[in-house]
Structures are given as C-alpha cells and as structure tokens.
Amino acid sequence: MTDALPNIVLILADNLGWGELGWGELGCYGGGVLRGAPTPRIDALAAEGLRLLNFNVESDCVPTRAALMTGRQAIRTGAFQSVPAGLPQGLTRWEVTLAELLSGRGYATAHYGKWHLGDCEGRFPNDRGFDDWYGIPRTSTESLFTAAHKYDPEAVPLPYVMEGRRGGKTHNVKIFDEDSRRRIDGEIVDRTVAFMEKNAAAGKPFFAYVPITQLHFPSLAHPDFMGRTGHGEMADSLAEMDHRVGQVIDALDRLGIAENTILLFASDNGPEFRRPWRGTAGYWRSTYHTAMEGSLRAPFMLRWPGKAPAGGVSNEIVHVADIFPTLARVAGAELPADRAIDGVDQLDFLLGRQPRSNREGFVYYIKNEMRAVKWRDWKMHMIWEPEVNDGPVKLESPYLFNLIQDPKEETNVAVEHAWVMPAMRRMVHDFLQSLKKHPAIPPGAPDPYEPPVRK
Amino acid sequence: MTDALPNIVLILADNLGWGELGWGELGCYGGGVLRGAPTPRIDALAAEGLRLLNFNVESDCVPTRAALMTGRQAIRTGAFQSVPAGLPQGLTRWEVTLAELLSGRGYATAHYGKWHLGDCEGRFPNDRGFDDWYGIPRTSTESLFTAAHKYDPEAVPLPYVMEGRRGGKTHNVKIFDEDSRRRIDGEIVDRTVAFMEKNAAAGKPFFAYVPITQLHFPSLAHPDFMGRTGHGEMADSLAEMDHRVGQVIDALDRLGIAENTILLFASDNGPEFRRPWRGTAGYWRSTYHTAMEGSLRAPFMLRWPGKAPAGGVSNEIVHVADIFPTLARVAGAELPADRAIDGVDQLDFLLGRQPRSNREGFVYYIKNEMRAVKWRDWKMHMIWEPEVNDGPVKLESPYLFNLIQDPKEETNVAVEHAWVMPAMRRMVHDFLQSLKKHPAIPPGAPDPYEPPVRK
Incomplete structure (x- = not known):
C-alpha cells in the first residue's frame, strides 16, 4: 500500500x-x-x-x-x-x-x-x-x-x-x-x-x-x-x-x-x-x-x-x-x-476536481491579537495598522474592504456592504468559542505539556 | 507603393x-x-x-x-x-x-x-x-x-x-x-x-x-x-x-x-x-x-x-x-x-530587431510644471506628491529612487546613487534649453498660430 x-x-x-x-x-x-x-x-x-x-x-x-x-x-x-x-x-x-x-x-x-x-x-x-x-x-x-x-x-x-x-x-x-x-x-x-x-x-x-x-x-x-x-x-x-x-x-x-x-x-x-x-x-x-x-x-x-x-x-x-x-x-x-x-x-x-475552495475565510492574528477577518471578497479590520510600526489603532467601528473592487484597502464600505458584517462577526464569535473549548497553549510552554481539561 | x-x-x-x-x-x-x-x-x-x-x-x-x-x-x-x-x-x-x-x-x-x-x-x-x-x-x-x-x-x-x-x-x-x-x-x-x-x-x-x-x-x-x-x-x-x-x-x-x-x-x-x-x-x-x-x-x-x-x-x-x-x-x-x-x-x-529601446529616459510634467525625470533604472522627483491633492512639496534636495530595487518609490538613494544625479540634471537642462530654442505654445492659443521667431 x-x-x-x-x-x-x-x-x-x-x-x-x-x-x-x-x-x-x-x-x-x-x-x-x-x-x-x-x-x-x-x-x-x-x-x-x-x-x-x-x-x-x-x-x-x-x-x-x-x-x-x-x-x-x-x-x-x-x-x-x-x-x-x-x-x-x-x-x-x-x-x-x-x-x-x-x-x-x-x-x-x-x-x-x-x-x-x-x-x-x-x-x-x-x-x-x-x-x-x-x-x-x-x-x-x-x-x-x-x-x-x-x-x-x-x-x-x-x-x-x-x-x-x-x-x-x-x-x-x-x-x-x-x-x-x-x-x-x-x-x-x-x-x-x-x-x-x-x-x-x-x-x-x-x-x-x-x-x-x-x-x-x-x-x-x-x-x-x-x-x-x-x-x-x-x-x-x-x-x-x-x-x-x-x-x-x-x-x-x-x-x-x-x-x-x-x-x-x-x-x-x-x-x-x-x-x-x-x-x-x-x-x-x-x-x-x-x-x-x-x-x-x-x-x-x-x-x-x-x-x-x-x-x-x-x-x-x-x-x-x-x-x-x-x-x-x-x-x-x-x-x-x-x-x-x-x-x-x-x-x-x-487537483481541479472542484472549482471552489473548501474555505470561505479565516480570522487573522498578529501575535496574540486578532486583527482582521477575511470572508469571500471582503476583509474586515478590527485593528488598523497599514504599515508596520505605524501604531495599531483599535477601531470602534471596524473597516470593511471589498478586495476585488478595492485591492489597496482604501475605501471603507462597512455601510454600503453592511450585510457582510454579521458574517464577519459570526466568524470571530465562532473562533473565540473554539478557543474557549480548546484553550490555547501559552507561548514558551515547557514540555511535557498537558492540555487543560475541557468542559 | x-x-x-x-x-x-x-x-x-x-x-x-x-x-x-x-x-x-x-x-x-x-x-x-x-x-x-x-x-x-x-x-x-x-x-x-x-x-x-x-x-x-x-x-x-x-x-x-x-x-x-x-x-x-x-x-x-x-x-x-x-x-x-x-x-x-x-x-x-x-x-x-x-x-x-x-x-x-x-x-x-x-x-x-x-x-x-x-x-x-x-x-x-x-x-x-x-x-x-x-x-x-x-x-x-x-x-x-x-x-x-x-x-x-x-x-x-x-x-x-x-x-x-x-x-x-x-x-x-x-x-x-x-x-x-x-x-x-x-x-x-x-x-x-x-x-x-x-x-x-x-x-x-x-x-x-x-x-x-x-x-x-x-x-x-x-x-x-x-x-x-x-x-x-x-x-x-x-x-x-x-x-x-x-x-x-x-x-x-x-x-x-x-x-x-x-x-x-x-x-x-x-x-x-x-x-x-x-x-x-x-x-x-x-x-x-x-x-x-x-x-x-x-x-x-x-x-x-x-x-x-x-x-x-x-x-x-x-x-x-x-x-x-x-x-x-x-x-x-x-x-x-x-x-x-x-x-x-x-x-x-x-519588432524585436534590437533588444534595447532607443530611449533612456524622459522628463515628466504635470500641467506646466516639471515634476520628475526617469532615466534607466532611476527616477528623480523634484516635486513630491505621492497622492493626488496631497499638496506638492518642492524638494530642495530631490528624491532619487531605484525602480528595480524599490518599485514603490519609498527609499531615497540620492546619496548612495549620487552619480546618477548629474545625468538627471543634464536631462532637465537639455529639455529646458530646447524649450528656449523652440518656445512652448501657450495653452488655449487661438488659430492661426504663428510660432515665435527662434534665435
């Protein structure tokens, strides 16, 4: 075999x-x-x-x-x-x-x-x-x-x-x-x-x-x-x-x-x-x-x-x-x-057996901070820092970009495309829920490592 | 024929x-x-x-x-x-x-x-x-x-x-x-x-x-x-x-x-x-x-x-x-x-009969203002305005970019590549001289137009 x-x-x-x-x-x-x-x-x-x-x-x-x-x-x-x-x-x-x-x-x-x-x-x-x-x-x-x-x-x-x-x-x-x-x-x-x-x-x-x-x-x-x-x-x-x-x-x-x-x-x-x-x-x-x-x-x-x-x-x-x-x-x-x-x-x-990916999006972290979510044609930024060391700005009202129409991420369409935001928020919610169920391993954890008991 | x-x-x-x-x-x-x-x-x-x-x-x-x-x-x-x-x-x-x-x-x-x-x-x-x-x-x-x-x-x-x-x-x-x-x-x-x-x-x-x-x-x-x-x-x-x-x-x-x-x-x-x-x-x-x-x-x-x-x-x-x-x-x-x-x-x-262009560069105007010069791999900006309506800044010390190494025009190499600046300056000089010899037609000139006598 x-x-x-x-x-x-x-x-x-x-x-x-x-x-x-x-x-x-x-x-x-x-x-x-x-x-x-x-x-x-x-x-x-x-x-x-x-x-x-x-x-x-x-x-x-x-x-x-x-x-x-x-x-x-x-x-x-x-x-x-x-x-x-x-x-x-x-x-x-x-x-x-x-x-x-x-x-x-x-x-x-x-x-x-x-x-x-x-x-x-x-x-x-x-x-x-x-x-x-x-x-x-x-x-x-x-x-x-x-x-x-x-x-x-x-x-x-x-x-x-x-x-x-x-x-x-x-x-x-x-x-x-x-x-x-x-x-x-x-x-x-x-x-x-x-x-x-x-x-x-x-x-x-x-x-x-x-x-x-x-x-x-x-x-x-x-x-x-x-x-x-x-x-x-x-x-x-x-x-x-x-x-x-x-x-x-x-x-x-x-x-x-x-x-x-x-x-x-x-x-x-x-x-x-x-x-x-x-x-x-x-x-x-x-x-x-x-x-x-x-x-x-x-x-x-x-x-x-x-x-x-x-x-x-x-x-x-x-x-x-x-x-x-x-x-x-x-x-x-x-x-x-x-x-x-x-x-x-x-x-x-x-391998070309199906035209679509099996994934519609993902959440994106920098270090241990969730920064953005990508879903279909869109991306939502919760923290905005277009260049390294600009200084991250926590957005009270997240930015939403259409990556097809606006590849440089310049025009916030969170109002025009408001229907997308609930999908984004749901992805954040689901990921955070899974982190509750499966607690993250802390950085630098020594071996042997024993995962916490889950509820 | x-x-x-x-x-x-x-x-x-x-x-x-x-x-x-x-x-x-x-x-x-x-x-x-x-x-x-x-x-x-x-x-x-x-x-x-x-x-x-x-x-x-x-x-x-x-x-x-x-x-x-x-x-x-x-x-x-x-x-x-x-x-x-x-x-x-x-x-x-x-x-x-x-x-x-x-x-x-x-x-x-x-x-x-x-x-x-x-x-x-x-x-x-x-x-x-x-x-x-x-x-x-x-x-x-x-x-x-x-x-x-x-x-x-x-x-x-x-x-x-x-x-x-x-x-x-x-x-x-x-x-x-x-x-x-x-x-x-x-x-x-x-x-x-x-x-x-x-x-x-x-x-x-x-x-x-x-x-x-x-x-x-x-x-x-x-x-x-x-x-x-x-x-x-x-x-x-x-x-x-x-x-x-x-x-x-x-x-x-x-x-x-x-x-x-x-x-x-x-x-x-x-x-x-x-x-x-x-x-x-x-x-x-x-x-x-x-x-x-x-x-x-x-x-x-x-x-x-x-x-x-x-x-x-x-x-x-x-x-x-x-x-x-x-x-x-x-x-x-x-x-x-x-x-x-x-x-x-x-x-x-x-038509592919020669590998190189017959041109090494040109001067670049916006309206009637000379802004930049391109020559070989380099570009010199004399006036800097990376985005429209940013407000043009007249540079006392022009910026020089290597367009191969720095396509986004971010790193001024006017010191490291100082030898390029005289070639750029010469192009500016030559173009301005040709404008003296052949005076520019003013915008909105009516017909019939008679070019000024040249010296």
Missing part, C-alpha cells in the same frame, strides 16, 4: 512577497523581470500546475511554520512570534506534526532549511518526525552577528548551522555567518536531491520539507550568483532561488518520479519591510507583520503532472493551515481528533 | 491603469481575475505580440493624446490639461498630427472615440487629418450632467455625441448622457469594423485611431454587459472592453488582413483616483495626476503577426510620444523638421 503513496516535496521560501516573484517573462505575480531577476524555473513550475492568487499565511515566519506543521492557527499552539536564542520557544511535543503523520504512514522524512519551531533537545526537527535534518534552528538574521561591531558571544550565543538524525542528537556543524548564509541554500538543495535519490532508489515514499532561507535578510546570494543580475543582492538572491527550485525539478525529472510527486512551492509570509532588504507585495499593499493583503497573500504553486491540470490559476481562498489535512489525506493519515484543527482538506480543489 | 503599406489600428483605453488589466488567467499586469473580470482577448493579443512593462504616458487624458498625435510632449503644444467645454482648448492647427502624416501617405484615416484635442471648428478630428470621426469631443465626465441635480444647460452646454467627415462640419448626433455613455464603445467598435471592412475591400491602407471611452468614470458598461461579472460596474466595463478589443481582432482575422496590420493597444494614463470609480496601478504606486510610477506606466501591447515576435515582454523605457515617429516610419512619412519632436523611432525595438 505505502509504495503507491506519492512523494511530497514542499519548498517554503522565506519572506518572499507576492510582488517579488516573476512568472518569468510573463511576470505572473507582477515581479520577476521588474525586480531585475527573471524566474524562468519557478514560472515553468506554475505553468505546469496550479497557481493560487489568494493563498493566505500568518503574519510571520514562526506562526506560518507552526500552522503548516500542525494544521492549527498559531494562536492555538503558542508559536505565534519569532523568539531569539536563549528564550523558550517552539512547538510543544503535545502537538502532532505533519512529519509525524507522514512518518506514521511509512514516509521517509527530511527537513533541510530553516526550522524556527524549537531550538532545544526534544523540539528539533529530528525530534518531531523528521528522519534527517540540516539547517538553522532559528532565523537568517543571526548570520549578521559574528561580523557585527562588539558582538559578544558570551552575552548572546554564537549561531550555528546544525544537523541531526532521528534517534540522535542535533549538533553544531559550523558557525552561521555571512559566508555560510550565502552557501546554505545550495547545501539545503544538495541534501534534498540526495535524499530524493536515495528514497527513489529504495522505492520508499518520501516527504522533503525544504524551507530555504532566501529572501530573508540579509539577502546574500551564493558566491556563484553574486553580481549575476546586475541589480544587487536581492535580485541575485531571487535568481539563485529560481535556480535552486530548478535543481529540485531537474532531480524529480531525472529520477523519473515527477508524476508520483506532489511539488509545492510557497512563501511563509509577505515581503520584508526593513531597509535595505525591503521587498514588495506588488499588486497588494504593505508588508508582513501587518493585516494588509500584502501580508496575508503569499505565492503558492503546486505541480503534480497528470494529477493537477497545467496552467491553473485561482483567486479562491486557501490558508497555510490547509496543507496539513490536505497532505494527510494524500498519505491516508488520520488527523488527531482530540484538538482543534483549523486547516481544511483542499485536495479536490487543488 | 502605398498598397504595400500596413494598416494601423490603435486602440487607446481611457484611465486603464497598469493594475486593472489581466493577462487573462495569467494576470499579466496583475489584474484581470483579481479585478473580477478576466480579459482573455486582451491577454491573447499580448501573447501573440509584444507587451511593454515600462510604457510611459503623460499625466492626463489631454497631454497624452496631444503627445500621441504630435510626437511632442504636451508642454510644447499647450495641450497639457483637460479643459471643459466653453473654454479655449486643443491643438493649434500649426501642429502636424499623426493622421495628417498618414493621410499624406495615402492612408484612409478614421477617429472613433474620445478626441479631447479641440472642440471648435478647425480643431475637430475631421479638420485634423481624419476622413471620418464619431465620438465625443471632450470627456466621459460630461455624461453625468443631464441627470444631475439642478443641471442648467443655459449655464453649461449640453454635451453631445458628434460626428464629422473630412471637408464637412462636425455636427451633433445625440445627447451624451448615461445611456449613450453605456453604448458608445459598442458604436465606436462597430464603426471601426465597418471602416476596416470598407478599406480592406478597396485595398487601401488605413489608420483606425480608436480611443474608446472605458474605463473613464462613470465606468458604466453597455446594457449587454451590466451585471455580467457580478463584481460591479468597473468589472463589467473591463469585461466589455475585453470584448470590444476582441471584436476588432476578430474583424482583422475575418478580413484576412491581420498580417498586414499593426494592432496597438495602450492606455492614456494611470488609473482613476476618484471614488467610487477608483482604479489601481497594481504593482506600482498611486494614480494618474501624480509623478509616481502608477501614473507614468500604462499598459501597451503590439500585435503584428509575422513581424513582431509572439510572447515578447520588455521593461525597456518607451514614451507615448514615440508612437508618432514610429508609425511615421512604418508609413514612410517624413517628420516635420521645423519643430522639436520628442518622440523617437522605436520600430526596430518593437
């Missing part, structure tokens, strides 16, 4: 905004050649499968990765913000990860890239369902430490590239500095390809989770790509990303397993807001860490030759938490029944 | 922003399905030819149309702002229009749509090189008059749809009200098709200038398209526009003249800023009447089967004034030698 299961390759880019990505010369998400870096391999990937225009993520690296790994919105797991080394962080072991689900179905599992869901023993990828891992436990920002003025490793620990195997301990490989930051995506993809080769040869279904580190700042490209585009490090890094994705696709094709492999490519959140690494959401407004569409919508594409129709494009709403139940279904795995799962199975929609 | 000349069809949309237009399901300019109206015909048009990502227009309907008709930036012709009925306006008869040039080469010429370059005898299209015209002399705004509260036609004249033939007088056809506004683009395209049929049958080369009225406010679709999209009048109007373009393409194909016809599709300026008809520049920031990229960049595509390679996309800089010398060359016409022509011949670039 298990040898009929399809392989799964999930490439997750870091801080790659909707506007950054080109459809190569067609500039599908509006970027590509406009950003100085055509992306022909990623373009081809989408042209051969499905591209979502309304794929929604959480507000930051950590909450999106937590939702992806658990199918639960990050407010539930407590992993709703980035936490530096030395402070409690990550998913409790009570959570069931996607890797654990797939591993239970006989998949070989590997994590190559950026984890950010726990940096102590028991919470590393090799403790959470992955047979093998290599990468960074936290985030690329730390590669700036060692070269920084007066950096003191006694006060703040040296960052390392790490690796680990199931049943063993995660250990340091090398210091994570500017040089290793430039090289890590190449190493990640080399290991991914080797992992695919090994399991293809063994005829074992595999799950390769590949959270590459580009374009997160410092967006420094591999030495082979430095100066490649003539438009600076951001564009060079984008060109490298396109090449890395191409390497994975080439390996799938070379190994003859493309038709038995679901390839997913997505980004964890909207574009960077910091300068000089500032990104762009293109068509949409603002950056991550906001509740604007530039934060919510991230690139997403799926390629599965012979299963998902080529050239598909959809503006239907999908949420990153949906990946968990969707891939569980692919693998025939049962979802945990003792907790709230926010994700919904989107397999039939993603 | 003349029977070997290619036909020219130039469709000019009104207030169609960069972000409004879809590449159909591919959303090339980022819009289409996101705006609630897929645009499969316009998408196909571009897929069969060339699409420009950096086609630049003037700040408003009138100056762009003046530059298109004369090859001269609007500051030179005095036609640099919209002027209502009853006030002096339009191009002086001293200007040489594109229609006059092509007519002189034996082309049959017609203007169906919105003129806005003069509304008195001697300045209508049939006085300025067009054999036939039908449409509105000024703008779609006037269709709101008759239904408006306390509208007084004694105080402000009734607006009319008009028509005229070469050698005759332009006369009123019917009142331009909401109903005729809804129907006019259908009439425009019907007349265009009849004109093409007649000249194709006669074997006479023709120039059809088709400045349709959508999406200018009030964006009211033809009754056949009302409610078509389910996303309101803007989306319905966009769907109608796509259909109208398709009607022209179908006629070219049906008449068997597609390979001997250059088909151009462009917009006159950036998206509308007024609500509820507000448009979007998608990837770019702001609306028309500003110096932001959302104002400067407009959709442009060219189809010429067998001559222009299919699927071309370019981020090279082209200016609307370039259409005049480019089409003059197509027709083998001589440019007027006694005046400043700002446009440059782009034929070899547009």
Whole structure:
C-alpha cells in the first residue's frame, strides 16, 4: 500500500512577497523581470500546475511554520512570534506534526532549511518526525552577528548551522555567518536531491520539507550568483532561488518520479519591510507583520503532472493551515481528533476536481491579537495598522474592504456592504468559542505539556 | 507603393491603469481575475505580440493624446490639461498630427472615440487629418450632467455625441448622457469594423485611431454587459472592453488582413483616483495626476503577426510620444523638421530587431510644471506628491529612487546613487534649453498660430 503513496516535496521560501516573484517573462505575480531577476524555473513550475492568487499565511515566519506543521492557527499552539536564542520557544511535543503523520504512514522524512519551531533537545526537527535534518534552528538574521561591531558571544550565543538524525542528537556543524548564509541554500538543495535519490532508489515514499532561507535578510546570494543580475543582492538572491527550485525539478525529472510527486512551492509570509532588504507585495499593499493583503497573500504553486491540470490559476481562498489535512489525506493519515484543527482538506480543489475552495475565510492574528477577518471578497479590520510600526489603532467601528473592487484597502464600505458584517462577526464569535473549548497553549510552554481539561 | 503599406489600428483605453488589466488567467499586469473580470482577448493579443512593462504616458487624458498625435510632449503644444467645454482648448492647427502624416501617405484615416484635442471648428478630428470621426469631443465626465441635480444647460452646454467627415462640419448626433455613455464603445467598435471592412475591400491602407471611452468614470458598461461579472460596474466595463478589443481582432482575422496590420493597444494614463470609480496601478504606486510610477506606466501591447515576435515582454523605457515617429516610419512619412519632436523611432525595438529601446529616459510634467525625470533604472522627483491633492512639496534636495530595487518609490538613494544625479540634471537642462530654442505654445492659443521667431 505505502509504495503507491506519492512523494511530497514542499519548498517554503522565506519572506518572499507576492510582488517579488516573476512568472518569468510573463511576470505572473507582477515581479520577476521588474525586480531585475527573471524566474524562468519557478514560472515553468506554475505553468505546469496550479497557481493560487489568494493563498493566505500568518503574519510571520514562526506562526506560518507552526500552522503548516500542525494544521492549527498559531494562536492555538503558542508559536505565534519569532523568539531569539536563549528564550523558550517552539512547538510543544503535545502537538502532532505533519512529519509525524507522514512518518506514521511509512514516509521517509527530511527537513533541510530553516526550522524556527524549537531550538532545544526534544523540539528539533529530528525530534518531531523528521528522519534527517540540516539547517538553522532559528532565523537568517543571526548570520549578521559574528561580523557585527562588539558582538559578544558570551552575552548572546554564537549561531550555528546544525544537523541531526532521528534517534540522535542535533549538533553544531559550523558557525552561521555571512559566508555560510550565502552557501546554505545550495547545501539545503544538495541534501534534498540526495535524499530524493536515495528514497527513489529504495522505492520508499518520501516527504522533503525544504524551507530555504532566501529572501530573508540579509539577502546574500551564493558566491556563484553574486553580481549575476546586475541589480544587487536581492535580485541575485531571487535568481539563485529560481535556480535552486530548478535543481529540485531537474532531480524529480531525472529520477523519473515527477508524476508520483506532489511539488509545492510557497512563501511563509509577505515581503520584508526593513531597509535595505525591503521587498514588495506588488499588486497588494504593505508588508508582513501587518493585516494588509500584502501580508496575508503569499505565492503558492503546486505541480503534480497528470494529477493537477497545467496552467491553473485561482483567486479562491486557501490558508497555510490547509496543507496539513490536505497532505494527510494524500498519505491516508488520520488527523488527531482530540484538538482543534483549523486547516481544511483542499485536495479536490487543488487537483481541479472542484472549482471552489473548501474555505470561505479565516480570522487573522498578529501575535496574540486578532486583527482582521477575511470572508469571500471582503476583509474586515478590527485593528488598523497599514504599515508596520505605524501604531495599531483599535477601531470602534471596524473597516470593511471589498478586495476585488478595492485591492489597496482604501475605501471603507462597512455601510454600503453592511450585510457582510454579521458574517464577519459570526466568524470571530465562532473562533473565540473554539478557543474557549480548546484553550490555547501559552507561548514558551515547557514540555511535557498537558492540555487543560475541557468542559 | 502605398498598397504595400500596413494598416494601423490603435486602440487607446481611457484611465486603464497598469493594475486593472489581466493577462487573462495569467494576470499579466496583475489584474484581470483579481479585478473580477478576466480579459482573455486582451491577454491573447499580448501573447501573440509584444507587451511593454515600462510604457510611459503623460499625466492626463489631454497631454497624452496631444503627445500621441504630435510626437511632442504636451508642454510644447499647450495641450497639457483637460479643459471643459466653453473654454479655449486643443491643438493649434500649426501642429502636424499623426493622421495628417498618414493621410499624406495615402492612408484612409478614421477617429472613433474620445478626441479631447479641440472642440471648435478647425480643431475637430475631421479638420485634423481624419476622413471620418464619431465620438465625443471632450470627456466621459460630461455624461453625468443631464441627470444631475439642478443641471442648467443655459449655464453649461449640453454635451453631445458628434460626428464629422473630412471637408464637412462636425455636427451633433445625440445627447451624451448615461445611456449613450453605456453604448458608445459598442458604436465606436462597430464603426471601426465597418471602416476596416470598407478599406480592406478597396485595398487601401488605413489608420483606425480608436480611443474608446472605458474605463473613464462613470465606468458604466453597455446594457449587454451590466451585471455580467457580478463584481460591479468597473468589472463589467473591463469585461466589455475585453470584448470590444476582441471584436476588432476578430474583424482583422475575418478580413484576412491581420498580417498586414499593426494592432496597438495602450492606455492614456494611470488609473482613476476618484471614488467610487477608483482604479489601481497594481504593482506600482498611486494614480494618474501624480509623478509616481502608477501614473507614468500604462499598459501597451503590439500585435503584428509575422513581424513582431509572439510572447515578447520588455521593461525597456518607451514614451507615448514615440508612437508618432514610429508609425511615421512604418508609413514612410517624413517628420516635420521645423519643430522639436520628442518622440523617437522605436520600430526596430518593437519588432524585436534590437533588444534595447532607443530611449533612456524622459522628463515628466504635470500641467506646466516639471515634476520628475526617469532615466534607466532611476527616477528623480523634484516635486513630491505621492497622492493626488496631497499638496506638492518642492524638494530642495530631490528624491532619487531605484525602480528595480524599490518599485514603490519609498527609499531615497540620492546619496548612495549620487552619480546618477548629474545625468538627471543634464536631462532637465537639455529639455529646458530646447524649450528656449523652440518656445512652448501657450495653452488655449487661438488659430492661426504663428510660432515665435527662434534665435
């Protein structure tokens, strides 16, 4: 049975905004050649499968990765913000990860890239369902430490590239500095390809989770790509990303397993807001860490030759938490029944068997604060902060935008479209009720974690 | 000789922003399905030819149309702002229009749509090189008059749809009200098709200038398209526009003249800023009447089967004034030698015979005020007003933006990229010098106009 299961390759880019990505010369998400870096391999990937225009993520690296790994919105797991080394962080072991689900179905599992869901023993990828891992436990920002003025490793620990195997301990490989930051995506993809080769040869279904580190700042490209585009490090890094994705696709094709492999490519959140690494959401407004569409919508594409129709494009709403139940279904795995799962199975929609998504909306948090609700064509903002650090304004009278007619979220239609507000309010009510029934895990909760008794 | 000349069809949309237009399901300019109206015909048009990502227009309907008709930036012709009925306006008869040039080469010429370059005898299209015209002399705004509260036609004249033939007088056809506004683009395209049929049958080369009225406010679709999209009048109007373009393409194909016809599709300026008809520049920031990229960049595509390679996309800089010398060359016409022509011949670039545009930049005016300069990847703002009516700020120290690295024009790099500033300053200097040599015609100048003696 298990040898009929399809392989799964999930490439997750870091801080790659909707506007950054080109459809190569067609500039599908509006970027590509406009950003100085055509992306022909990623373009081809989408042209051969499905591209979502309304794929929604959480507000930051950590909450999106937590939702992806658990199918639960990050407010539930407590992993709703980035936490530096030395402070409690990550998913409790009570959570069931996607890797654990797939591993239970006989998949070989590997994590190559950026984890950010726990940096102590028991919470590393090799403790959470992955047979093998290599990468960074936290985030690329730390590669700036060692070269920084007066950096003191006694006060703040040296960052390392790490690796680990199931049943063993995660250990340091090398210091994570500017040089290793430039090289890590190449190493990640080399290991991914080797992992695919090994399991293809063994005829074992595999799950390769590949959270590459580009374009997160410092967006420094591999030495082979430095100066490649003539438009600076951001564009060079984008060109490298396109090449890395191409390497994975080439390996799938070379190994003859493309038709038995679901390839997913997505980004964890909207574009960077910091300068000089500032990104762009293109068509949409603002950056991550906001509740604007530039934060919510991230690139997403799926390629599965012979299963998902080529050239598909959809503006239907999908949420990153949906990946968990969707891939569980692919693998025939049962979802945990003792907790709230926010994700919904989107397999039939993603494979073109039905035109509509199985989701009409979702509630959106920044850290532990509910900021907005999206439903059908509309979005309601309860707290308004169009740019990071503008200062959030709690709205006594929420704003409502029609995202088709007003994509930049500029014209409040809460009066004209008053009928929509009750639907929005109901979603808020229902979500808060489910949080009462299934109390959220507090951030930084230590293991072992015991969920509170429910009434 | 003349029977070997290619036909020219130039469709000019009104207030169609960069972000409004879809590449159909591919959303090339980022819009289409996101705006609630897929645009499969316009998408196909571009897929069969060339699409420009950096086609630049003037700040408003009138100056762009003046530059298109004369090859001269609007500051030179005095036609640099919209002027209502009853006030002096339009191009002086001293200007040489594109229609006059092509007519002189034996082309049959017609203007169906919105003129806005003069509304008195001697300045209508049939006085300025067009054999036939039908449409509105000024703008779609006037269709709101008759239904408006306390509208007084004694105080402000009734607006009319008009028509005229070469050698005759332009006369009123019917009142331009909401109903005729809804129907006019259908009439425009019907007349265009009849004109093409007649000249194709006669074997006479023709120039059809088709400045349709959508999406200018009030964006009211033809009754056949009302409610078509389910996303309101803007989306319905966009769907109608796509259909109208398709009607022209179908006629070219049906008449068997597609390979001997250059088909151009462009917009006159950036998206509308007024609500509820507000448009979007998608990837770019702001609306028309500003110096932001959302104002400067407009959709442009060219189809010429067998001559222009299919699927071309370019981020090279082209200016609307370039259409005049480019089409003059197509027709083998001589440019007027006694005046400043700002446009440059782009034929070899547009047909893929050379990879680069023949232009590196241009100066940008709003009305008679120089606001900004674009050159290669950069733009310098001398006056800063990111949104209409923000209030322009004269910058003592101009802003410089890198449009590849910073498409939203947010990070001034005048210090980091200081070497660019002298090139910008030189362009300003050169343009002002040419205005000294060829003094600008004052707005509202009456005919006959005699240019000042030059030193």
